[in-house]
Amino acid sequence: MDATESLPSLETAQKLGLLPEEFDRIAEILGRRPNFTELSIFSVMWSEHCSYKNSIVWLKTLPRDSDRMLAKAGEENAGLVDIGDGLACSFKIESHNHPSALEPYQGAATGVGGINRDIFTMGARPIAQLNSLRFGNLELAKTKRLLRGVVKGIGDYGNAFGIPTVGGELFFDESYNTNPLVNAFSAGIVEVGKSAKATSFGVGNPVFIVGSATGKDGIHGATFASEDISAASTDKLPAVQVGDPFMEKLLLEATLEIIETGYVIGIQDMGAAGIICSTSEMSAKGEHGMIIDLDKVPTRQPNMAPFEILLSESQERMLVVIEKGKEHIIQGIFDKWDLNCAQIGEVTAPGENDLGRIHFYRYGELVADVPAYDLVLGGGAPQYNREYKEPAYIKEYAKFDPSNVDDLEADEIRDVAEHLLSHPNICSRKWVYEQYDSMVGTANRSTNAPSDAAVVRVKGPGLPATEKSIVITVDCNSRYVNANPRQGAMIAVAEACRNIVCSGGEPLAVTNNLNFGNPYVPEVYWQFVEAVQGMGEACRRFSTPVTGGNVSFYNQSSDDGPVFPTPTIGMLGLMENPAHRMTLNFKNEGDLIFLVGGSTNDIASSEYLYSYRNVTASPAPLFDFEDEWRVQEGIRTLIRNGWIQSAHDVSDGGLFTTLAESAMAGNVGFQVVTDDRHRLDAFLFGESQSRVIISVSPDQRQHVEGYLDDTVLPFKYLGTVTTGNFIIDGATILTVAEAKGLYDNALGNIMK
Template sequence: MKEPEVNLKLALEHGLTEEEYGWVCERLGRTPTFTELGIFSVMWSEHCSYKNSIALLKTLPRSGGRLLVGAGEENAGLVDIGDGLAIAFKIESHNHPSAVEPYQGAATGVGGILRDIFTMGARPIAALNSLRFGNLDDARTRYLFEGVVKGIGDYGNCFGVPTVAGEVYFDECYKTNPLVNAMAIGLVDTKRVASAVAKGNGNPVFIVGSSTGRDGIHGATFASEEISEKSEAKRPSVQVGDPFTEKLLLEATLEIIKNDLIVGIQDMGAAGISCSTSEMSAKGKSGMKINLDKVPLREHDMNAYEIMLSESQERMLVVVKKGKEEEVKKIFDKWDLHCEIIGEVTDEENLLIYHHGELKAEIPPVELVLGGNAPVYYRDTKEPEYFMETLSFDKNKLPEPDCISDTFEKIFSSPNIASKRWVYEQYDSMVRTNTIVGPGSDAAVIYIKETNKAIAAKTDCNGRYVYLNPKEGTKIAVAESARNVVCSGAIPLAITNCLNFGNPYKPENYWQFKKAIEGMSEACKYFNTPVTGGNVSFYNESPEAAVYPTPTIGMVGLIENLENVTTANFKNENDLIYVLGEDYEEIGGSEYLKVVHNLVKGDCPKIDLQAEKDLHHLVLNLIEQKLINSAHDISEGGILCALAECCIIDDENPIGANVHIPIKTREDFSFFSESQSRIIVTVSQENKEKFEEIASKSFTPFYFLGIAGGKSLNINEQYQFSLNHLMDLYYNSIPRKMNAKS
């Protein structure tokens, strides 16, 4: 193929701006080659360079606590859990690919995040996800939902990692731009952590795993533009995954790391060979000489540009210790995987790319990478016009519901509240036998074998809250994810994040992003949960509108004693039911306001970080002293929905309740308020006095609600819901919609 002439027009078609193209020419001292232009275009894309976000991301707390590496230093975050062990974890988006090819888009999102974990020497022990779709009454939404869930399930199940937790939300704003965020957690010996670095003059550079094809070329660029009618033509930018090959790659990778045969290793994700060669070289302050003739190809007429930009899955770049080449080849031969030397590390700090004996690219890698000389921008911000208008909403002007029972049933069966069992039944949550608490509870709990410890993990974000108040809504996302792991008996340790926003060049969108970062920074500092890294996904919008700003939080916590594992469901007849925390009748951004009144108005609930922290300390103390039998946070849907969930989450042993919920001004406000920092707990009769003594000495208000027992949920001696009816509403809502005819 004759290569096109490189000029400004071609650079613009590659997604570079006129200014950026000028910088490329200036830094090279010449016009770039076609291959170099392709490399710069993907490496300077938003997806790889974080050029519009890195300046703000650096304001987050990125060290401290139990972190073993700083944010962004390695492929994933690393947190010390004692006993010479660490947890590697990270979350990333695969939104745009999933919008045009939901099955492969979601599947390869899972594959990519798993590779980020095991390239650090960590064996994956759990997968989580956070998903957003449009209204389930829409046939296209059901198609995307079904494809994404099947892609996640098939890849994780075939690979052999349990999918243990997540969240699914539905709102019209995600109709054409679903959000598919995949998270993975791995366990590693702190003495065997691998790094994504290239150094040591003359050390051989290997490409291992699958062969290279044309799938996924310009996938990183595709992820850095808005979804439009033309996006369907970008289907070739979606990678194709093979979980069986990835499983082999996992075992081979862990073996070469364990045997101390390598200097560094990196997954080939976005931007493929371009990214792994430049990032590893820049980190090691080295160069590389690469011969693309040695790369195993699926299609034999591929040119240098295509080979460098391919995002074919299940591939790694490995820098091997000189003299260990045959040992590495032997291991990969055993696992029936490609293992080819394609070059060597140099000490010249230049990336040299050859193909068919011709020098196709010569670039200092520091010019390409995040943290090097890639562009960094501070975008304009502007408070959106809707912001003050929504804040002025007066809830007292809302008409009161004609029937509270009907209102509750409508909310409890809404897809955002109802059980996501239809989703997680497609996932194997028990493979590897580490799962103590699986999907459907406040947080997943994963046992660390041969210890008395477990990890709790959860993803959380309410996009409506962040839309209404980006700073406070993001604080809530951090607080609720921490609250969920606390309800499971864990001390929150650290977070990873997936920041899903619209076009950063629009000042209103960038204002949302900036405020969200401010809120996240404040909350993480308060809870001592540093940010280990994550992913920024901009351009999540269609010609109609942007999605709600959705900064998804992936939280991990540590349970030091397995006896402290706590779940949400009521355990015993005659247990006492209490609520910890205060209600302020807050319905701004609530499920009640949306489902019953079709409004997204008001301010999000207020969040007092000190009150939240006090609640955490109280609950962990009560768990440690074996004084509570269950704990469940009150979130979407309010206290009435939370109580109903406590009754039926264990559908094999449902237990009803007789409770009295205090009414402050109106029943609908008190029942469906989404005030934060509240947890429902149950206490054995014999522990009542001790429980109330400790709770009274805390800074957290508490109220006696009633007693567990019976076959129904009885509220304020006025409303009664049979457990069978509640289970039908809760467990069959989503299946009914998915079984509806298109």
């Protein structure tokens, strides 16, 4: 390194997002002041996005082990869970919030590309995608622009890449006006023992960069994702990457082919922080070093500076370490797929006083010399436990008394029903999903038979034949979490489990996407801590360990403040037998409708209370683990015994919305009677937890009622499936045609 180079100051370090004490720590680690390239390296690797420095102490409290876990939580590109028959499922969820706020199309598209690369770098072929999207007030032109761009970005990339989008969730609230949330989930299948690892070892083993050339897009993208959105954020558009799904498709096939050779030591997607992230994390995990020649990196622009090459987040790239002497094999495979494949360095031995250093050269000069271990999460990267305190609004929300809200009269039911069925948080997502290809790959079992979770058959080239399906869902009611972060996070886990159980699956494991505001704000950090603790408690109770995921802080702006705390739960379930497949649609006229689980007078945080009554300050709905567990066990047994025709959990919009969705999906009606022991609005539109609507053929009634009586599980016979009308307490509320007209077209009409 040039000793005459002007070394950066503390002011420069702070502009790169480093704290003064971190700047001092870097000098201590290096034994000297860093040059600009080294300072840039530490700034991205110690950013919140890469180091999780403000979250890792709490993430470590989550349950992370089970007999099915085949990869340590958070230590590989994605989670890996044994699903039997010699097969494993790799799955993960990650955010692309900040890029999507500035450039929604590319922000969302590259989020889809990045999460799929995490899956196939595990050696797994992706078979299904989900997404969880949050936007602001849909009456705003800006929100419509963001929604339109994000949906098109997801659809265009996923459709071209050839992986079906099989479900997801969409939610609107003014807290997301400036900062939308775009969380992408992917799952893939690999044979046990054939997965790849994100590691590097073996002195002299060659290091390759493969895939696209490296450009200047996405430089300091990890740092950008670790700060609030502001008016100046548009100046950072170069921090938004540009994706190429056709290139990624080639990269998928080439990557799986080289992994199949057995010569790959380690492989990692170049996501956040690009080359420096992959080289440092792989080296630290393998406790070796690397020598990297940046001159050999294929670039899209001439004369790129060392820090630009190292920090670029250009898409569709991998770092691969293979066995020495097998260079011609990897080169031949990538030549066949017409992709860049350049050896840029080799693995070196650890030093006497460290676990491995990375030396970067440019034009023959050493431009950076950094210890891998000190850069990475779980190594020497800083870890903080920030100050936190309960926000004042929590106690105010807890004062809510439903008796201060007048109950509905019977003649008001139609007004509420029309309001909810056409509300953006309840209505059909048809306008969205029609832009996605849900059938490519022919594995989706949910397209023409809707259920609470997506059911995807396990199949793929070279995989052993099986009747298994994975059952996957993404869930989080962020209004509940905002009202009570601990309880809201518990409910998110419980609902994910309930959706999988109602679809005929068995919950196995969780990946999470924790979306919060600025962690340096004590009230925001309190929300984060409470939500993580609630999630951990729920995951332990449901035996669904956390395999990994993503933390996204700084989702806030000076205008709108922080977004609702949104710990999105991505859950994997398993269906061993296709006969257990359960759908939500009512089947036959005359079938009996039951509510399983107990209702209460709870209207807190319901869509009805929030948007129809305009009461925005109320606690989360009541929740009890024992009630939830018993309901899920009951539904599981009813499905396994073949006693029910349909199952649909009661969630957003309450019991009426659940009945309407089941009826509309079957193009039938219903005739039910309410429970005069409860408020009318609470029974029909409240969002009491741990409830499921089932339909039962008359010849199975004795079995169902006998089982529910024997297990002392609360249930109520509501009425029957009919044709044509939605009838409540003898009064026709809507025809099925009217309901479908509102429900199916509301979002599309708004977006027009």
